[in-house]
Amino acid sequence: MDRFDAIVVGAGPAGCASALVMAKAGLKVLVFERGKYVGAKNMWGGAFFGPQINYLFPNFWEEAPVERLVTRHVISFLTGKGSVSVDFKSTDFGIPPYNGFILLRAKFDLWMAKQVEKAGAILATGLKVDDLLVEGEKVKGVKIGKEEFHSDVVILAEGANSLLTQKAGLRKEFSSEDIKQGVKEVIQLSRKTIEERFNLKGNEGVAMEFVGLCTRGLPGGGFLYTNKESLSLGVVAQLSDLIKNRVKTLDLLEEFKTHPEIGKLIEGGQTVEYSAHLIPVAGLGMIPRLYRDGLLVTGDAGALLLGTGLILEGANFAIASGMAAAETVKMAKEREDFSQRTLSHYQQILKESFVLQDLETFKKAPKFLKNARIYHLYPELIVEMAEKIFRNNGEPRKGTFRMVREVLKGRISIWQLFSDVMKARKAI
Amino acid sequence: MKVEEKLALNKFDVDKEVHITVNEEGCRDCELKPCLYACPADCFVLREDHITFSYEGCLECGSCQIACAKGAISWTYPRGGFGVCYQYG
Amino acid sequence: MEIIVCIKQILDPDLPPAKFMVDKERNKVIPPEGIPFVINPYDALAVEAALKIKDEKGGKITVITIGDKSTEDIVRKALAMGADEGLIISDTIFEESDSFAVGYILAQGIKKIGRYDLILCGRQAADWDNGVVGSVVAEYLGIPIVTRAKDVKVVNGRVNVERVTTDGFETFELELPALITVSSELGQARLPSGWGIIKAASKEIPIWSGKEIETDISKVGKKASRNQLMRLIIPSYERRCEFITGEDLHEISAKLTSKLMERRIHE
Known part of the structure; x- marks a missing residue:
């Protein structure tokens, strides 16, 4: 009872993925989540691409709270005078195992965490990990207030604003050049209105990206995703540009909502939530050291996400890195060796997978996207x-x-x- | 839609303990005042020549601390269980 | 010292008004999807009062609630705070029971537990604010009760209670066993510790059915209900702001006074 094989910090996609895989392998896993409930602090744009969730939970769409499938992608160039869009509709994307899923983070993560608990992990919500327990060079567990929790390995899955990763000396302080800020409104509309307005049937959904006026021409963009009975509408912009140009994302989003193109789409809708989050966007260059003795860093905390302008993905990178961390811990457990030499296997798995390969392929994207x-x-x-x-x-x-x-x-x-x-x- | 109206839609369990503190000494000679533009919840407000700050509507993104070049903002997450509670995310 | 604390699961009272919805036709509150229910804050204070006694005198605390399996979360919350045992009484025959029936069910549950010295409840639940259940439980068990306690102490096998009144408080001394309902003036409920949450997560929580607590069916459910909900509405609040200006304070206060007088007359 008093000791765990692994402690996971954060019950988002990365944390849940690693906890699930480890718990299923019979390891004693403890997950800490600072939210009052799982999902309370989690926010994103709206869509998941790739097979990773299906690896964790086969045919999850049959029971998990999936809003809609992404069967249509729209990219629009927006100016004050009009817009030009590329509108891609795929019939294949509507066939299992599907290509993309529109999800609401809070609802979906709550569901994932339930599965993690069922697999045998202990989930402790409403607890914020204050610090790592370090002895010499080795991470030995975590601290919450005066309480100590010991484990062979700690997996950090704390999200973009990764304070513990920084405390562990694995990353430098963020620069406003490397960070984008996303804000979003969830706007309630009837199912029927959404399906008529966006030309959708059943569980079909659309992912839209906007470039141009929605950020007043600053690097970044707007997005819109169709949920079951609401729309997720938001704006992303670079923190340094906001400061330099004295602009707030808050105002950008309000302007975006009143653009004639968008106004038509959200008309009659009622805003039910307003949220904000950081996105680390500097690519390969800002990835911290991902491991040290007794410690692994996953997901957004490891800046493991991809933005190329056309592709915006993070949650699949989070899940893949969480699974890679779990596999590494399983191996380390067999060897009873949690030193960085064994844990470096994590980096190896990431290098052999799309996670670091995609980041390598698109390593010039972050700089290009600043144009x-x-x-x-x-x-x-x-x-x-x-x-x-x-x-x-x-x-x-x-x-x-x-x-x-x-x-x-x-x-x-x-x-x-x-x-x-x-x-x-x-x-x- | 005003920011207060937007924030009123969210569930917040506001802690009595403050999780962000602003050292106003550092703000006085700050010309750029980046915090005003970095905060998506308008938690920082300029009154005449000084910054006032309230943490109650904080969305816990962390932008303000990264934006502040003076190091005048000390930032941590609220205690476990407190702060913003998203329903949709 | 055997202490039993009755707790109730309610809609999170910290919900913003925008998330609060009612189904007008069915006269029911629609809980916002995805936001978990919480322990009634007054009941959390009752747990706190029990823990204070336990901290000082030792003993065992059992928390008891009525509801389906989802009420496990609030039972675990009380266990995480430091309670020793949890218990859920669950049966479809209890659906739509009113406060009197709930008091009866709890009393039956407590009778089955058997041993108790002190029973603690919240003064009321923060959802309907009836404040009836504690008294009904005491009546069914035939034990003395003091409501709205701001302090509960066990001294020499008796319980000393400070009871909140409109203009202060009164002090009672009772023989045990007794039932005390706890008010917000007691202070703040402690936050669960990390280890508390971890230990509570794997604790077995038995579920007792109506039959197991020997329920008299005529006393529970909708049919036994002594009150009927006529209409459920969300009150609308209108706020207006008006700036009163004038040459000096004297003029402004005179204008303000006449404005206030006007409103008094009209409303």
């Missing part, structure tokens, strides 16, 4: 171009390429454009 032209100039050029192509004012038409030249003239040089395209090729 302000993507959010300001290009959406305008694209919308103007569309306007020119489709406008009929009774005059003789010009050739498409001449129109392109006219739109670009004085705004951006061909060389600049070419250079951005080449950078994009390498980055995303």
Whole structure:
């Protein structure tokens, strides 16, 4: 009773995944969650992509609180004058095991944690871990107030604002350049209205991303996900840009809601929740050391997430890293060796999986995504171009390429454009 | 929609213990006042020339501490079980 | 010292008004999905009062509640605070029981437990605020009761109680066994410790059925209900703000006074 094989800090996707795998292997696992209940502190945009949840809970969609499946992706360039969108609908994405799931974090994590408890882990909610117990170089457990809890290994799954990871000396202080802030409203609408408005049937759902005016041209973007009976609408922007330009995400979201394109989609809806969260976005460069003697770092705490502009994924990285941590602990338990030499196996598993490989493939994305032209100039050029192509004012038409030249003239040089395209090729 | 109206929708179990403290000495000679733009819940308000801060509507994102270049904000999560409680997330 | 504490699961009283909904047709509160129920705060104080006695004198604390398996969470909360045993009384025949029936069910449960020196309840539940159950339990058990305690102490085999009144408090000394209901003036309930939560997580909590506590069916459920809920509504609050201006304080206060007088006359 007095000692655990593993202590997991945080019952989000990473923490639940690692606790589940370890508990199923018969290890004595204790999970601490600082929320009053699991999910109370958890917030995200809205969609999960990939097979990882299915690895943990086969056919989970049959009983878990899944809002909708992602069967339609929309990417829109938004300006004050109009928008140009790519609208992708997939019939395959609506067939099991499905490609994407729209989830509400608080509801889904509560469900996951129940499964973790059923697997035999002890879940202790309403408890914030204050510190790690360190003896010499080794992490020996955690501290809450004056209480001590001992274990062979501690898995940090504390989320983006990873204070314990920092205390453990594994990461530097964050810079506002490396952090984005996301804010979101959950807006209630009837199921019928959502399905009519977004052209959806049954459990189909849409994931929408917006670039341009929604951040006043600052790096970042807007998002909208259709839940069962609500919409998740939000804005993401870089902290340093907010400060430099004296802008608040709060105001960006209000403006976004009143944009004619968005206004139509949320009309008649009632906001029922407002939330905010950090996103570590500097890619490979900001990943802390992921292990030391008796300690592993997973999920957002390890900055293990991917943003390429087209792809925004984190929860699948969290689950994959949580599972990798659990496998590592299982191995360490067999050897009865929790030194960093054995735990370095964790890094190895991540390197062999999509987690670190994707981050390597897209390692140039974070820098590329700081290019302000993507959010300001290009959406305008694209919308103007569309306007020119489709406008009929009774005059003789010009050739498409001449129109392109006219739109670009004085705004951006061909060389600049070419250079951005080449950078994009390498980055995303 | 005003921020107070938005925050009134959320469930908060406000702790009597304060989890963020602001050293106003550090704020006085701060020209940029990044905290005003970093906080998504408008917990920092500029009154005449000084910053006032309230932690009750804090969404616990941690932005303010990262934004503050003066190191005037000391930040920790609220005690276990307290603070914002999302229903949807 | 055998102490029994009666606890109730309620909707989280810290819910913002926006999350509070009623089903008008069925006259029922719709609990917000995903937000767990909590232990009635007055009952948490009753647990606290029991723990204070135990801290000083030793003894055993049993918490008892009525409801389905989901009430386990609040029983575990009391165990995590330091109670020794938990017990749930659960049966479909109890559905829609009123406060009198609930008092009867608890009394039957307590009779089955058998040994007790002191029974503690919250002064009322923070959902319906009836404040009836404690008295009914005492009546069925035929033991003395003091309500609204701000202090409960066991001295020389008797219990000393300070009872809150509108203009102070009164002191009682009772023979044991007795039942005391606890008021918010008692102070604050302790937060569970980490080890408390861990130990409570794996504790067995027995569930007793109506039959096991020898329920007289005519005394429980909707049919036995002595009161009937006519209408459930969410009151609407309207707030207005008006700034009263004037040359000086004298004028402003005069204007304010006449405004207040006006409202008195009208409402």
